[in-house]
Amino acid sequence: MNDITTETPVSSFVPGGRRRHRRTKQSSTGMRRAIVLALAVPVTSAALTGPSAFAAEKGIGTTAKDTATSQDLDADDQQMVTNLETRVLDQRLGANVSGVVLDAESDDTLWGHNAATALMPASNVKLATATGALTVLGPNHRFTTKVVYGNGTLTLIGGGDRTLTTADLTELATTAVAGLKAAGLTSVKVAVDDSLFPEPTLANGWNTGYYPDSVAPVRALVVDGHGVGDTSLDAGQVFAKRLTAAGVTVNGTVARATASNKDVPVARHTSAPLSDIVHKMLKTSDNNIAETLLRMTALGAHQPATFEAGTEVVRQVLSVRYGVSLENFEMYDGSGLSRADRIPAATLAEILELLTEPRYASTLGSILDGLPVSGEAGSTLGPEWGRFDDVNSKCAVGKVHAKTGTLTGAIALSGLTQGKDGKWKVFSFIENGSTANPNDIKDAMDGLAATVNGCWA
Numbered sequence: 001m002n003d004i005t006t007e008t009p010v011s012s013f014v015p016g017g018r019r020r021h022r023r024t025k026q027s028s029t030g031m032r033r034a035i036v037l038a039l040a041v042p043v044t045s046a047a048l049t050g051p052s053a054f055a056a057e058k059g060i061g062t063t064a065k066d067t068a069t070s071q072d073l074d075a076d077d078q079q080m081v082t083n084l085e086t087r088v089l090d091q092r093l094g095a096n097v098s099g100v101v102l103d104a105e106s107d108d109t110l111w112g113h114n115a116a117t118a119l120m121p122a123s124n125v126k127l128a129t130a131t132g133a134l135t136v137l138g139p140n141h142r143f144t145t146k147v148v149y150g151n152g153t154l155t156l157i158g159g160g161d162r163t164l165t166t167a168d169l170t171e172l173a174t175t176a177v178a179g180l181k182a183a184g185l186t187s188v189k190v191a192v193d194d195s196l197f198p199e200p201t202l203a204n205g206w207n208t209g210y211y212p213d214s215v216a217p218v219r220a221l222v223v224d225g226h227g228v229g230d231t232s233l234d235a236g237q238v239f240a241k242r243l244t245a246a247g248v249t250v251n252g253t254v255a256r257a258t259a260s261n262k263d264v265p266v267a268r269h270t271s272a273p274l275s276d277i278v279h280k281m282l283k284t285s286d287n288n289i290a291e292t293l294l295r296m297t298a299l300g301a302h303q304p305a306t307f308e309a310g311t312e313v314v315r316q317v318l319s320v321r322y323g324v325s326l327e328n329f330e331m332y333d334g335s336g337l338s339r340a341d342r343i344p345a346a347t348l349a350e351i352l353e354l355l356t357e358p359r360y361a362s363t364l365g366s367i368l369d370g371l372p373v374s375g376e377a378g379s380t381l382g383p384e385w386g387r388f389d390d391v392n393s394k395c396a397v398g399k400v401h402a403k404t405g406t407l408t409g410a411i412a413l414s415g416l417t418q419g420k421d422g423k424w425k426v427f428s429f430i431e432n433g434s435t436a437n438p439n440d441i442k443d444a445m446d447g448l449a450a451t452v453n454g455c456w457a
Helices: 028-038 055-058 075-087 122-137 164-182 231-245 274-284 286-298 307-321 346-354 357-371 438-453
Strands: 095-102 109-113 144-150 152-157 187-193 264-270 400-407 409-420 422-430
Touching: 028 264, 028 357, 075 095, 075 109, 075 438, 095 346, 122 274, 122 286, 122 346, 122 357, 122 400, 122 409, 144 164, 152 164, 152 231, 152 286, 164 231, 164 264, 231 264, 274 286, 286 307, 346 357, 346 409, 346 422, 400 438, 422 438
Parallel strands: 152 187
Antiparallel strands: 095 109, 095 422, 144 152, 144 264, 400 409, 409 422
């Protein structure tokens, strides 16, 4: 699934603009304390009481990031800055644009344009979601789908695997049928248990028009990424058909139930490691994977599997674990579909800058690997989306690694590229409200990235 939506315009969204979630089950303060305790073991050996050692080292959260002056810049960077100053004013981008470029080696801000202004980031939110999931769950974490038997019923139990396939269900069914036949059973009822997640709700900034094309109601069980209203029952029906094909009669219709702890385990399937799933989510900007990971991240931090708890865990990971400044940071979902999300370009750049730190490579490496590459077919920066194909940006094909973001009224591009000097640059560009054709806006964005690369001099 790509990150383009056709939701209603921002002017028709919740009157009065953004609003904070009302917390349930825990107060906001109580939730934060619980999450900090759950995340008590830091990624590095640095103490994380008060301002983190990482924040102190980087100068984040306590003082402004150093900004290089024109005297500090070499000729290549100075030319890049001069070009960006002109090109960020491109009429295709509109008047509401935020951008920043960092030098990954020196940690200097080479260029900024309204960099601290919080704008609607669209699918760039997935960068934060991926960072939270990999940190809390670990890159080797796998999600488990189970089948249990009790009282004449096989129950398929969802474990938050958004990559489950019909082939996986066929294997589960084959194993289950072998057990049934060994026990002399030839017929069974089928139920699904998706109680790992609460009943689906809309995030702040979502509307029912999102369902089911942009995102499906978030449940713990799904097969083949089907965009349907009830993915759990849909998966149960596919499972029932596989049982029938294997020679077992399925009685009645598939129903929702909660498995008993007395039920007998029959079969189980484990997903690919989380690192692979994050890779897939970022390459294709899969909204459904993002929302499922947000809930699994919350559960991993011993919090409810809700939008509110999941986004709070991500905030704590970013600020407590990594020292990322969250001033003006508003995150209400895992995918970036929310029209209430607001993140400054400077914050997105800080998140991406973590990927250049060797000490975080084992945890966050799949984010860097999963970033679409300019001109890469099958990704959101591929030629099928018209990316990096005009006279100004095609020179950067294969050279830019970046996350795209596209909503009605918001387009973003944040990533990394090597500059003309061979050094890695981290960049983030966001525009809100341009009335130009979206394809023209993307061409202008690609041109900015090509400028950072230095190939469009």
